[in-house]
Amino acid sequence: MKTIFVNEKDAVRNWYVIDAADKPLGRVAAKAAFVLRGKHKATFAPNQEMGDYVVIINADKVLVTGNKETDKMYYHHTGFVGGLKSHSFEKLIEKHPEDPLKLAIKGMLPNGVLGRKLLKNVKIVAGSENPHAAQNAQPLEV
Secondary structure, eight states: OOOOOOOTTTSOOOEEEEEOTTSBHHHHHHHHHHHHHTTTSTTOOTTSOOOOEEEEEOGGGOBOOTTHHHHOEEEEEOSSTTOEEEEEHHHHHHHOTTHHHHHHHHHHSOSSHHHHHHHTTEEEOSSSOOTTGGGOOEEOOO
16 A cells, blocks of 8 residues: 655645535534645645635624623734733624634644645635635535
């Protein structure tokens, strides 16, 4: 049995569309991270970018259960002393509707150069309009 090694430039990369309307945040993020990573392919290698491109539409209509809408907090630090900022899910989705999904997917990808490279292959859109329609993306069920 020989191990199959495919060059990243020779890999076949497909486009997929996920409709996040009325779907749980974690399930959408997990499915997107799985496809971005390329784990659904037989040529998966943990150190290569072999995954596909993912477009997520209706990111502003993603669901969270329980009291997470008001209780879930997102933190970032400005870099200055006492510069810890926090926003609830409710306020973050109001200001930047793509950010909760982007942060969830980022947490499911590897840390480092490969993870940052893979995060560029996901396109998150707040509305129902797909700006990457020219790629003939296939729908992906969650």
